Amino acid sequence: MILEQVFRSDLKTLGLIPLNEKSLPAINSETYSQYIKVLLLTPGFELQVDLTHHKVKQPSLFFVSPNQHLEIKMSGPEEGYFVFYNRDFYCIQIHDEEVACDGLLFNNIHNMPMVILQSDEIPFFTSIFGQMAHEFGLEDTSREEMIRTYLKQVFIKSARLWKKQNLNTTLVQQNNDLEFFRKFTMLIEEHYKQKHNVSDYAELLYMAPKTITHRFKRLNLPQPNDVIKNRIILEAKRLLAHTKLTSKEIAYMLGYEDPAYFSRLFVQKTGETPTSFRTKFLSEN
Structure with a gap:
């Protein structure tokens, strides 16, 4: 006990x-x-x-x-x-x-x-x-x-x-950029299953997509489009590793109506197909 x-x-x-x-x-x-x-x-x-x-x-x-x-x-x-x-x-x-x-x-x-x-x-x-x-x-x-x-x-x-x-220690004092970093991350967490593009988040933040890109560059962070896609792929990996959902079902859950497009995105970001990722993960754990 x-x-x-x-x-x-x-x-x-x-x-x-x-x-x-x-x-x-x-x-x-x-x-x-x-x-x-x-x-x-x-x-x-x-x-x-x-x-x-x-x-x-x-x-x-x-x-x-x-x-x-x-x-x-x-x-x-x-x-x-x-x-x-x-x-x-x-x-x-x-x-x-x-x-x-x-x-x-x-x-x-x-x-x-x-x-x-x-x-x-x-x-x-x-x-x-x-x-x-x-x-x-x-x-x-x-x-x-x-x-x-x-x-x-x-x-x-x-x-x-x-x-x-x-974070880059010289940037820790730049509160405005750090506040923006937090806010952008929170929006991704809330909307990543429905909103997949920087322009979607630029609209929510009332700013131009280029402005978002420049702010991420100042913080020495990946491009905002990569941040969005990485969050989507992370969720896909979680579902592949810890559920029995098919790749097609996962694609629909993450807001992709075309499972083939989602599979291509997964390969582009990870270097392997959803099926091969699942097989490899399960064999190692």
Whole structure:
């Protein structure tokens, strides 16, 4: 039996579980797939997020959305933390102006859901998770808001570290471009199944497609059209790897009425057909 601490009120849920060898089977089950997840992992842990296998060599934070596949394959010698919650407890969009991390920590266009911690950064996070665990044992009317405050601190600090680790450090101070980067990413996440072209997003942003391209260039990011297509292909890979849907069914799900065109796009972006990708993935896992 795992030591699960959970707060529930109305439709809101947030829970915390110590991450160790005993808790892995439960965490890898479907029980937590519906939740947004934050993991603090120590060296020795191994996990797969979507199609990428991660070996944790130094303490790291992972941020996993409900639409992402998560499997922890091996625990480390020291425990970690596993936090899960739903949008009713904490919705990134609602808190976006304060937290400013949607598009950076979750579903970012780099598909890099992690922050590596240096030795001087570890105490901050272990303290936050420890205080969060302590809060579960209190019967206090302010408990919910206190837990939410701790979660918010994790996001703010992690977003700062993510920007330093994944964006050109000389551009971190260019808040306007970073805000645009977040907003564009959020729009892709919301519309990628229906809107496939830069012009579609330019219309939503009330700007010219060339302006979007120039802003991405300043941030040293891939071309916006590649970002859109990469998000579509990532979802296709998830569905091929973790469902039994046919390539044609996946094409329709992703907004392509012509499955042959979708297959050509998949080959162009990956170098292999959807069928060969699925066969290769299943044979390796």
